[in-house]
Amino acid sequence: MANPSAPEKRRRGLLLLVGVGVVSALAAAAAVALATNIFERKQEARNPFFRVVELTDDTADPAVWGKNFPIHYDMYLRTVDQVRTKYGGSEAVPRAPTQADPRSVVAQSRLEEDPRLKTMWAGYAFSKDFREERGHAYMLSDQVFTERQQVTKQPGTCIHCHASTYNAYKKLGDGDIMKGFDALNHMTYFEARKQVEHPVACIDCHDSQTMQLRVTKPAFIQAMGRMKAAQGVQDYNVNRDATRQEMRSYVCGQCHVEYYFKGPEKTLTFPWDKGLKIDNILAYYDENPHTDWKHAETGAPVLKAQHPEFEMWNQGVHARSGVSCSDCHMPYTRVGAQKISDHHVRSPLLNINKACQTCHHFSEAELRERAEALQERTFRLRNQGLDALMGLVNDVKAAKAAGKTDAELAGVYALQRRGQFMLDFIEAENSMGFHAPEEAARILGQATNLLRQAQVLVRDPSFKPEIPDMLPAAAGDAHAGPGVGGKTVGNPTGGSGASGQGQGQQQQGQGQGGPAH
Numbered sequence: 001m002a003n004p005s006a007p008e009k010r011r012r013g014l015l016l017l018v019g020v021g022v023v024s025a026l027a028a029a030a031a032v033a034l035a036t037n038i039f040e041r042k043q044e045a046r047n048p049f050f051r052v053v054e055l056t057d058d059t060a061d062p063a064v065w066g067k068n069f070p071i072h073y074d075m076y077l078r079t080v081d082q083v084r085t086k087y088g089g090s091e092a093v094p095r096a097p098t099q100a101d102p103r104s105v106v107a108q109s110r111l112e113e114d115p116r117l118k119t120m121w122a123g124y125a126f127s128k129d130f131r132e133e134r135g136h137a138y139m140l141s142d143q144v145f146t147e148r149q150q151v152t153k154q155p156g157t158c159i160h161c162h163a164s165t166y167n168a169y170k171k172l173g174d175g176d177i178m179k180g181f182d183a184l185n186h187m188t189y190f191e192a193r194k195q196v197e198h199p200v201a202c203i204d205c206h207d208s209q210t211m212q213l214r215v216t217k218p219a220f221i222q223a224m225g226r227m228k229a230a231q232g233v234q235d236y237n238v239n240r241d242a243t244r245q246e247m248r249s250y251v252c253g254q255c256h257v258e259y260y261f262k263g264p265e266k267t268l269t270f271p272w273d274k275g276l277k278i279d280n281i282l283a284y285y286d287e288n289p290h291t292d293w294k295h296a297e298t299g300a301p302v303l304k305a306q307h308p309e310f311e312m313w314n315q316g317v318h319a320r321s322g323v324s325c326s327d328c329h330m331p332y333t334r335v336g337a338q339k340i341s342d343h344h345v346r347s348p349l350l351n352i353n354k355a356c357q358t359c360h361h362f363s364e365a366e367l368r369e370r371a372e373a374l375q376e377r378t379f380r381l382r383n384q385g386l387d388a389l390m391g392l393v394n395d396v397k398a399a400k401a402a403g404k405t406d407a408e409l410a411g412v413y414a415l416q417r418r419g420q421f422m423l424d425f426i427e428a429e430n431s432m433g434f435h436a437p438e439e440a441a442r443i444l445g446q447a448t449n450l451l452r453q454a455q456v457l458v459r460d461p462s463f464k465p466e467i468p469d470m471l472p473a474a475a476g477d478a479h480a481g482p483g484v485g486g487k488t489v490g491n492p493t494g495g496s497g498a499s500g501q502g503q504g505q506q507q508q509g510q511g512q513g514g515p516a517h
């Protein structure tokens with residue numbers, strides 16, 4: 001039965017013919033379907049949402065915005081997820097809820113992980129409770145229930161960065177957000193808490209009619225105005241003058257920054273008048289004397305540094321290449337034919353494919369290793385700095401026990417204040433050096449030097465300490481300013497023109513590319 005008979009062959013031929021016909025008919029139908037589909041998707045992409053509800057400048061509830069933008073809202077809700085990375089993310093630690101604190105899950109305690117931090121902050125509320133930060137969904141409740149609220153009466157000023165505040169500003173200021181800002185600053189924390197309902201929400205970053213990005217937090221608007229004025233740019237208005245790519249970082253810079261409460265009014269203030277580098281910030285605090293607390297073990301008047309992600313990012317090669325916070329923390333994600341900015345804001349190391357590989361053509365494992373190698377180095381330098389601080393605290397305690405007075409220790413205190421702030425600046429920055437690895441190493445090297453010099457001075461009052469100013473007045477940097485507008489994303493080392501793709505994506509966006517003047 002090797003060869004089929006002739007009729008058999010004919011029948012097979014016929015079948016084949018019919019088969020081809022069917023296949024091509026199917027193919028044609030499929031092509032039509034595909035074309036329809038592509039057309040529909042293109043329509044979707046052009047008109048990426050269906051206006052289900054009418055949003056106004058008073059719509060605060062993100063669930064209402066979510067009716068028009070269900071995918072964005074869904075992603076936004078996912079900020080409840082807790083996943084740990086080597087140096088970031090967060091871990092969900094179960095706890096027994098109490099009446100005073102109904103949370104059943106919190107993030108891991110940083111004080112338990114490293115008790116040296118308690119010594120660094122001795123006498124300050126941070127030595128009682130300090131946890132790894134977690135997703136945006138928790139910002140309001142974590143602030144209400146932190147034990148830091150029990151140690152000190154916290155001011156209403158705290159609320160600006162932990163809630164959707166835009167409507168509260170308008171209400172309290174009769175439509176003027178600057179007036180509303182002042183009103184909130186003057187309240188007690190729990191009065192202020194009654195003025196807000198949601199964690200950061202759509203309305204804090206978006207215009208309700210155009211969906212364009214905007215900054216709504218007065219402290220950022222004012223600080224940028226003062227910094228630009230010092231650089232010779234008068235009347236800078238961030239919402240009018242910033243480029244769209246700058247806005248993709250500025251919306252985050254509303255909160256992820258170093259701050260203090262100025263004067264008896266407790267006005268939320270970002271110390272950027274002289275620029276964003278730590279040297280500029282220290283110079284600002286020298287001219288505008290401010291002390292957060294007196295160190296309980298040494299007596300030094302010291303400063304607390306807080307999450308300077310925006311300032312540190314600004315010193316790194318990514319910012320210099322025009323890469324924004326959103327490029328890594330809210331990367332474009334394809335949903336159907338739509339390209340959507342991932343509103344599940346989180347560690348990019350949990351999302352290397354979307355967050356890094358659009359620009360860097362290396363394997364996921366390689367990129368993770370590169371990032372972690374930078375973090376590991378920062379972590380080791382940070383540990384050396386903390387050891388130096390512990391050594392200093394012990395020496396000062398011994399000297400005081402032996403009768404040394406505060407006046408005799410004034411020089412030591414000045415060194416502790418500066419060195420400890422520099423150390424805390426990198427400790428408080430949440431990328432463990434990734435945002436600007438070289439700058440982090442420079443700062444930690446200088447911090448350790450200052451703290452060790454302080455130790456020598458305790459033991460030998462004739463010692464002449466030096467504050468090495470490695471970058472005098474940080475000239476040039478103050479002018480580069482954040483976002484380095486105008487510069488574009490260059491070629492990442494080894495990446496083969498991949499950044500072109502990244503840029504293209506940024507420009508396509510929502511058809512509102514280019515400067516948002």
Ligand code: HEC
Nearest residue numbers: 085087088089252256309310313318324325328347430431
């Ligand atoms: C080039 C990419 C990139 C850019 C740009 C960038 N980041 Fe990051 N960021 C990272 C990486 C990587 C980490 C480390 C995450 C980890 O360790 O899990 C990080 C960590 C963080 C963390 C801590 C996250 C966590 O899970 O613990 C915060 C907060 C943060 N960045 C905010 C910002 C802000 C605000 C900006 C802009 C001012 C910014 N980042 C710009 C990549 C980036």
Ligand code: HEC
Nearest residue numbers: 129130131132133142143146154157158161255256259307
């Ligand atoms: C300028 C904006 C800003 C202000 C003002 C602010 N925070 Fe925060 N806060 C943040 C950011 C950003 C994070 C997340 C990064 C981090 O934890 O370092 C955070 C994290 C926290 C956390 C969670 C992590 C932790 O520290 O345990 C608590 C609790 C908290 N803040 C309480 C407060 C209190 C109390 C005040 C008022 C004294 C305050 N915040 C004022 C921006 C701010």
Ligand code: HEC
Nearest residue numbers: 089133134135138139142161200251252254255325329346
């Ligand atoms: C209204 C102030 C505010 C704004 C605006 C804001 N953040 Fe945050 N962010 C916070 C606070 C507060 C936390 C910590 C919440 C907590 O621990 O309860 C946080 C946490 C984070 C985390 C840690 C998430 C995790 O899972 O560990 C990242 C990453 C982050 N923010 C990045 C950004 C980026 C990027 C932007 C801009 C697109 C931004 N944030 C805008 C206040 C803000």
Ligand code: HEC
Nearest residue numbers: 062065069072073076200201202205248251326340341509
């Ligand atoms: C912390 C700031 C922030 C918050 C809060 C926020 N967004 Fe966005 N959103 C962004 C950024 C950044 C982009 C990118 C915009 C760009 O590139 O011009 C964006 C883009 C968008 C876009 C344009 C399409 C896209 O995906 O790029 C839509 C629609 C949108 N957001 C909806 C929402 C909704 C709905 C909420 C509330 C549930 C929300 N956003 C909350 C920062 C924010």
Ligand code: HEC
Nearest residue numbers: 317321323327328348355356359370371490491492493502
């Ligand atoms: C929008 C494009 C873009 C994205 C997204 C991006 N990078 Fe980069 N990256 C660059 C550019 C541009 C440089 C500078 C390269 C140069 O000029 O040598 C760079 C440099 C680096 C460097 C060298 C840093 C140094 O200090 O020398 C590392 C490491 C790196 N990126 C890792 C990452 C990781 C990890 C992510 C994701 C979390 C990421 N990048 C996301 C564009 C990007």
